[in-house]
Amino acid sequence: MDVLGLSELLVRIILGTLGLATFGIIFGLFYKGIDRKLSAHMQGRIGPPFRQPFRDVAKLFTKENIIPDHAIPWIFNLIPLIGLIATISILLYLPLGGFPPLFASGGDLIVILYLLIIPSLALVIGGFSSGSPYAIIGAQREMATMIAYEFPLAVLIITVAWNLLQKGITNVFLFSTIAAAPVWNQVAGPLGFIGFAILLVVLLLVTPAELSKIPFDSPEAETELAGGLLVEYSGRNLAMYYLTDGVKTVVMASIIVALFFPYNLSAFIGLGSYTGIIIDVLFYLLKVFLVILFSVTLIRVAIARLKIDQIVYTYWIPLTLASLVGLILVMWDQTMVQWFS
Amino acid sequence: MFSLESGSGFWNPILWVLIFFIAFLLFYGIRGFGKSTYKKDTDQTKAFLSGNQEPSAEVMHVKASNLYWGFTTSMKTVYTELRKMHTGNASDYVLWFVIILACLFLIMGVM
Numbered sequence: 001m002d003v004l005g006l007s008e009l010l011v012r013i014i015l016g017t018l019g020l021a022t023f024g025i026i027f028g029l030f031y032k033g034i035d036r037k038l039s040a041h042m043q044g045r046i047g048p049p050f051r052q053p054f055r056d057v058a059k060l061f062t063k064e065n066i067i068p069d070h071a072i073p074w075i076f077n078l079i080p081l082i083g084l085i086a087t088i089s090i091l092l093y094l095p096l097g098g099f100p101p102l103f104a105s106g107g108d109l110i111v112i113l114y115l116l117i118i119p120s121l122a123l124v125i126g127g128f129s130s131g132s133p134y135a136i137i138g139a140q141r142e143m144a145t146m147i148a149y150e151f152p153l154a155v156l157i158i159t160v161a162w163n164l165l166q167k168g169i170t171n172v173f174l175f176s177t178i179a180a181a182p183v184w185n186q187v188a189g190p191l192g193f194i195g196f197a198i199l200l201v202v203l204l205l206v207t208p209a210e211l212s213k214i215p216f217d218s219p220e221a222e223t224e225l226a227g228g229l230l231v232e233y234s235g236r237n238l239a240m241y242y243l244t245d246g247v248k249t250v251v252m253a254s255i256i257v258a259l260f261f262p263y264n265l266s267a268f269i270g271l272g273s274y275t276g277i278i279i280d281v282l283f284y285l286l287k288v289f290l291v292i293l294f295s296v297t298l299i300r301v302a303i304a305r306l307k308i309d310q311i312v313y314t315y316w317i318p319l320t321l322a323s324l325v326g327l328i329l330v331m332w333d334q335t336m337v338q339w340f341s
Numbered sequence: 342m343f344s345l346e347s348g349s350g351f352w353n354p355i356l357w358v359l360i361f362f363i364a365f366l367l368f369y370g371i372r373g374f375g376k377s378t379y380k381k382d383t384d385q386t387k388a389f390l391s392g393n394q395e396p397s398a399e400v401m402h403v404k405a406s407n408l409y410w411g412f413t414t415s416m417k418t419v420y421t422e423l424r425k426m427h428t429g430n431a432s433d434y435v436l437w438f439v440i441i442l443a444c445l446f447l448i449m450g451v452m
Contacts, residue, residue: 017363061375069386070398081372085364092360106356132388133401140408173350231389236375313415
């Protein structure tokens, strides 16, 4: 790579990181505000204003950054920052607002799955480094939850990729490939449709665990562990985790949109240029909102917190079986259509 | 450039490290705006235990085996059955191996 190419790449990385970090934080906090407001209304409360998460972050920056006696200070301080940065880095590999990923050539879907583990691990390491029994129990629960939901998630990703591979498509783990051949367009008969619908439900149920939301929030469990792995965190360190949560919400919703709803409105209504771009961005934001509404807000309002053994059971038995049934239905889709035609 | 390819997937670690480094500089700077002070050697720095007196570190220790509680409890039926199958007799293990292999060939043959 020549000097010009390298400097162009560096400028893209700097501007891309700045732009997408701003996007992820602003919309992550905004969606958090909407989620809190909507869930409050569903429970018959007025709830905080939409801008409350922004105020929370601003307030945390003015609070003392307490480091407990038994903590390992450098890990305790560094790890919230690592979690936030890793989450923001995922945004650069994701298609957002109808645009292709900024660094599509930098990594594929498998890389994103691995990068998604870093923020969860940051929570675990932060909890262990706190030196608090509550935080250690919370960290252990977070590890158990991570191990539990990875299985159905892996089956889901493999099914989407395998289905594209069967159609003779190459580079099946690329988001541009998935966007060019959406899963619903690859369905031959009702079995494939039911299979992918099951897999979509599985992914919507994996999302609250990825985000440590009710009913899978036993690692934090305010009423039981007083915040669990975050119990000793305060001030700017807690603000980093708060921002990570917001950005990760956008990341998870964007992954669901990219895998299952990669459609743009401008192509349907024949809009071009700037109007088309604006419509596509607004449509993407609406899709992200709907995903958050169904996978976070509605679930956390409707269901009580599960115990950690119930969480493991939910992911390893019903949801893994559901994802395997989805996989089998997708596999049989083409065969059944050929038999009956 | 510098992409690692597995045949079906790829990753450019150098690019990720660059992204990580730039994001680190940015957020380390932003984090610097937050308050960094606190009152050392006060009750503030003791672990929160719902108002209970903090015992010694040895007593407070949570065993790592606690991690597996969720798994052993939720999969109790499976573990009980597995324990029954774990007879310690080598011929039993060979038998299980043959049965599983036969099932695998059956599935692969059908597919």
